[in-house]
Amino acid sequence: MAGRRRWSTEEILDAAAKLLRTSDTESFSVRGLASALGTDSSSLYRHFRSKTELLRAVADRVLLASMDGYRAEGDWKQRITALALRVREAFGSQPQLAAVWGRYASGGAGSRLVMEEVLRALQASGLPDEEIPARYHRLAVLIAALAVSEAGAAAITPEEHEQGMELFRVAVLGADPERFPALAHFARGIRPLGADRRAAFEEILAAHLASIEAAVPPGAP
Incomplete structure (x- = not known):
């Protein structure tokens, strides 16, 4: 009887990503x-x-x-932003x-490439090595x-999004002004967390990079 197929590491990763x-x-x-994959767990281990x-x-x-x-193009801030x-x-x-990366991090080739580029960009900023x-x-x-x-928001289904919007409307627009005076006052201007996420991502990152730039010693190359 023919033995079970031997799966390569890359094929296993392909199948895992698909699942x-x-x-x-x-x-x-x-x-x-x-x-x-039509195999047993021991073969994957x-x-x-x-x-x-x-x-x-x-x-x-x-x-x-x-x-x-x-x-790597532009100055150090442009490189990190890109x-x-x-x-x-x-x-x-x-x-x-994304949740996997945020929880467990990674030590593979992809992680090392990202780390290398960020560290090189920070070196180019003029910050002292220490x-x-x-x-x-x-x-x-x-x-x-x-x-x-950002990725978590992308995983929400249309039904979940609509439910969230309804909860937002009830919680914010329907806030009791006596119990939540500030919330009621600003309710019309407050937007759901899912709104303008890309702009928020870029603005928060830009603010952090500006704080790094401010820490660069005067006259640094």
Whole structure:
């Protein structure tokens, strides 16, 4: 009798990414992936030691895809902004994996490419070397948080969006002015979290980059 097919690491990652397009990370399992591939879990554990390691590898491929065709152009702020927007767009197409990246991070080739470019851009800013690691960490946390938030909104179904809008209207526009005077006062100007997310992403990132620029010593190259 013919043995079961041996799946390559890349084929396993392809199948995992496909499953994650239609399910969340909590319901995703190595056993379910093995079943989809027509094999047993033990064969997959020869490639990945755990579900977390597998999820990290799938998320890293999103980062790797975000770097495809990237060219370092412009000043250091433009480089970081372009990179952040690429990461945002890449995870926007697979929002479930954004949560994986935000929760577990990644140590693969995609992650290293992103880290390398951000660190090089910060070097080009003129910051002293001793300040760059801490600045990098804060910037990485910010980009990850913004990307995860954006991707989470992208995963909402039209029905869920409409339900959320109805809750927003009740909670904000219908706020009791005696109990929530400030909310009632500004209600007409407050917008749902899903509104203008791209502009908010760019403005928050720009503000953070401006704070880094302000910390560059005068006369730095």
